[in-house]
Amino acid sequence: MAEKPVIVEIDVGDGAAIPRTEDKGLVSAWWLSFIGAIVCLLALLIFKPDPYVRLIKFLPDGIIVTFQVTISSIALAIVIGLFTGLGRISQNRFINLAASTYVEVVRGIPLLVQLFYIYYALGRFVRVPDMAAAVIAMSVCYGAYMGEVFRAGIKSIDYGQTEASLSLGFNKAQTMFYVILPQAWRTILPPVGNEFIALLKDTSLVSILAVADLLRRGREFASESFLYFETYTMVAIIYLIITLILSKLVSIMEERLSRHERR
Amino acid sequence: MSAVDPIIAIRGVSKYFGSLKALDAVSLDILPGEKVVIIGPSGSGKSTLLRAINRLETIDEGNIVVDSMNLDDEANDINKIRMELGMVFQSFNLFPHKTVLKNLTLAPIKLKKISSAEAEKTALNLLEKVGICDKADNYPVQLSGGQQQRVAIARALAMEPKIMLFDEPTSALDPEMIGEVLDVMTKLAREGMTMVVVTHEMGFAREAADRVVFMDEGRILEIGSPDHFFNQPEHPRLKKFLSQIL
Numbered sequence: 001m002a003e004k005p006v007i008v009e010i011d012v013g014d015g016a017a018i019p020r021t022e023d024k025g026l027v028s029a030w031w032l033s034f035i036g037a038i039v040c041l042l043a044l045l046i047f048k049p050d051p052y053v054r055l056i057k058f059l060p061d062g063i064i065v066t067f068q069v070t071i072s073s074i075a076l077a078i079v080i081g082l083f084t085g086l087g088r089i090s091q092n093r094f095i096n097l098a099a100s101t102y103v104e105v106v107r108g109i110p111l112l113v114q115l116f117y118i119y120y121a122l123g124r125f126v127r128v129p130d131m132a133a134a135v136i137a138m139s140v141c142y143g144a145y146m147g148e149v150f151r152a153g154i155k156s157i158d159y160g161q162t163e164a165s166l167s168l169g170f171n172k173a174q175t176m177f178y179v180i181l182p183q184a185w186r187t188i189l190p191p192v193g194n195e196f197i198a199l200l201k202d203t204s205l206v207s208i209l210a211v212a213d214l215l216r217r218g219r220e221f222a223s224e225s226f227l228y229f230e231t232y233t234m235v236a237i238i239y240l241i242i243t244l245i246l247s248k249l250v251s252i253m254e255e256r257l258s259r260h261e262r263r
Numbered sequence: 264m265s266a267v268d269p270i271i272a273i274r275g276v277s278k279y280f281g282s283l284k285a286l287d288a289v290s291l292d293i294l295p296g297e298k299v300v301i302i303g304p305s306g307s308g309k310s311t312l313l314r315a316i317n318r319l320e321t322i323d324e325g326n327i328v329v330d331s332m333n334l335d336d337e338a339n340d341i342n343k344i345r346m347e348l349g350m351v352f353q354s355f356n357l358f359p360h361k362t363v364l365k366n367l368t369l370a371p372i373k374l375k376k377i378s379s380a381e382a383e384k385t386a387l388n389l390l391e392k393v394g395i396c397d398k399a400d401n402y403p404v405q406l407s408g409g410q411q412q413r414v415a416i417a418r419a420l421a422m423e424p425k426i427m428l429f430d431e432p433t434s435a436l437d438p439e440m441i442g443e444v445l446d447v448m449t450k451l452a453r454e455g456m457t458m459v460v461v462t463h464e465m466g467f468a469r470e471a472a473d474r475v476v477f478m479d480e481g482r483i484l485e486i487g488s489p490d491h492f493f494n495q496p497e498h499p500r501l502k503k504f505l506s507q508i509l
Contacts, residue, residue, distance in 0.1 A: 163319055164356035164415075168370040168422055169346035178369060183360050 034244045041237050051230045055221060059238065062217030069134050069213060070200045076139035077199070078192065081146025086176070088151045099147065106144035112205050114141055119209050134206035142199050149195065153188035154180055186257045193250035197243050204239070214238060268331070270295045270426060270457055271316060276325035278311055278481075285311045286322070287481035295425075298458045300468040303478035304504060309461045312478070313430050316459065317348040330425060346374065349419030353431040355411040357403035363390065363414050364399040367421045375422070382421070389417040393447050409440030413447050420451075427451065429460040465509060469493060477501045 044052045087099025106114070118140075119133040128136070157180050165175040207216035215235060222231040269292035278286040285308045293299050301309045314320040316327060318334050318341055330347055332339045358366050367386035371377055390396040393413040395406075403411055412432055419427060429448065433441040445467050452458055452471040462468065468475050468489055475492040477485040477500075485498045493509075496502050 158356075160352060160354050160356040161358065164350075164352060164358070166319065166342075167317055167345055167348070167350035167352075167428075168419070169342045169374050170370065171342050174373065178373065179358055183358075 030244065030248065033240065034248075037237050037240045037244065041241070044234070044237075048230075051225065051227050052234060055231060055234045058221050059214060059217050059234065062212060062214035063238065063242075065211060065216075066200065066203050066213040069131070069138065069203045069206055069211065070196065072135045073138035073142060073203070074192075074196050074199055076135065077142035077146045077195070080139060080143025081150050084143060084147025085150025085154060088147060089154060103144045103147055106141055111137070111141050111202055112208075115205055115209060130209050130211045134203070134209055134211045138199060138203065138206070142195060145195060146192070149188055149191045150184075152191075153184040156187045157183050189257060190250060190254040193246070193253060197246050197250070200246065201239065201243060267294050269293055269328075270297075270330055271459070272328040273312070273316070274325050274327070276312070276315060276322050276327060278308075278315065278320065278322050278324075284481050286315070288325070289478075289481070289483055290325075291476065291483060291486075293426075293457065293459060296455050296457055297473045298452050298456075298460070298471055299474050299476060300472040301459065301461045301476045301478060302463065302465070302468060302504075307478040308481040309476075309478045310430055311481075313428050313459060313461050316426075316428060317345050317350055319350075346422055347425045349422060349424035349427045351412070351415050351419055351427065351429045351432045353434050355403070355408070355415045355435070357411055357415055357418070359403050362400050362402055363395070363406070366403065366414060367418050370418075371421050386417070386421055389420050390414070392420075392450075393417045394443070407440060408436045409443045412436065412440075412444045416444075416447055416451070426457040426459065429458065429462065431461050431463070433462065433464055463508070465493070477504070479504070 045056065084099050084102060087095045088103065090096045090099070109117075115134070115137045118128065118137045119130075122128065123133075154176075161179055161183065162175055165179040166172075170178065203213055204215040207213050207219065210216070212220075218231045218235040222228045225231070271291075271293040273289060273291040273293075276286050276289045277284065287308075289308070289312055291299075291312075301313065303309045311320050315322050316329065318327075322335075327334045329344055332344050334341065334344065357363075358369065361369060364383060364386055367389060368379060368382040371382045371385065372379055387396055387399060390399055393416055395410050395413055395417075398406060398410060398414075403414065406414065416427075416432075432448070433444050436444065441464065445464060448458070448460070448467065449471050458471075460467070460472075470489075472489050474486055475489055476483055477492070477498065479500050485492070485496065485501050492501075493505065496505055
């Protein structure tokens with residue numbers, strides 16, 4: 001029999017780089033960015049309190065909205081992703097085709113265009129509230145990516161597990177629910193964390209829909225005060241600190257999970 | 264026609280992998296309580312035949328009847344039939360996210376709807392039977408290969424199947440652990456379980472089998488009692504096979 005060609009998979013995420021313990025360069029880069037961002041923030045607040053203290057009092061409402069959009073979207077995206085992932089591995093040709101087409105279509109359209117589409121184009125037929133439009137667009141988009149995460153996670157479980165479960169008398173759905181998914185979540189969780197960070201950054205796009213997220217609040221402040229430089233410096237620093245903290249949390253979680261495996 | 268109806272009836276079964284004929288019009292009847300050992304070189308179709316019995320492998324021609332239920336009949340729920348067929352795999356396939364005890368109780372609780380207390384009681388009895396009741400709360404990864412395979416046997420038995428299928432149960436084990444697994448299987452055979460075993464362990468075949476089946480290239484070439492099989496083999500292919508491995 002001919003040898004199977006070896007296919008090297010190159011995994012390029014779009015989230016913040018997750019510092020792995022073995023990657024010394026990234027770990028020190030994380031600390032450098034994090035300490036740098038904190039020092040900048042403190043220095044600005046202490047030495048130039050005039051716009052910056054006002055800014056930091058004005059922006060938190062936006063941070064809350066950013067988190068609201070992110071968390072609702074990721075929750076919905078996980079549900080969509082689970083079904084999409086299951087659909088993509090389904091042996092039912094119709095379900096499989098439907099799920100694959102969804103992934104293909106969503107991945108081919110820029111998120112910003114999807115946002116406009118749901119908000120303005122579909123707005124002709126149904127009036128979707130700003131926040132709802134934002135969450136729907138984000139979760140439909142990320143659901144497709146999440147579907148691939150679930151598919152890969154489910155596929156990573158040895159087929160012998162499925163056979164063992166079937167041989168005991170479980171049907172396919174029970175096998176997925178009792179045997180495969182409880183094992184797959186360990187593989188799935190770290191990339192989900194990654195998607196969470198990517199989604200949080202992408203929520204800045206919803207500021208164009210009149211959703212008062214962090215970026216939108218910044219724009220409001222800047223257009224009133226004309227302090228564009230100061231405002232966007234502050235906004236950037238806040239995004240950076242949030243994503244750095246989250247990426248650290250994901251890497252800690254990832255390490256815990258893999259340590260559990262080595263037991 | 265024998266006095267007893269076969270519990271497994273395999274009739275004219277063929278299976279293709281692309282252009283390769285993995286099973287070629289195989290017919291075999293297995294009686295209740297009978298222990299049948301299937302031997303043959305690798306690629307002979309013996310595992311495919313075994314896996315066809317609980318439809319982990321679909322067949323292209325012929326039919327298989329298990330406990331008077333035809334596997335291909337849509338009216339028969341394959342999951343119900345599989346509950347009658349315990350299966351032990353070469354690579355154990357224990358559920359790594361569950362403790363040994365939970366491995367045994369999962370299917371009975373979810374499928375037979377018995378209480379977890381009752382399931383645990385049965386499970387502990389079975390673990391004692393296979394000699395590892397002290398490992399009930401361990402995870403599979405903490406067990407040796409031989410122990411894992413014995414748990415796998417107990418897990419299959421927990422569903423109280425009528426038939427046990429063994430797919431090369433000792434092939435992935437270190438030599439010093441083969442004995443402990445074969446002991447459990449021999450014990451099970453003595454208790455009257457119907458067993459179909461694909462194996463390379465000729466000692467087990469000689470000791471525990473009622474009939475030995477030799478397969479090559481998807482066909483059954485010879486069937487006989489262990490005595491006939493090892494002392495007066497007829498088919499030249501079988502003679503050659505035995506001379507190579509004994």
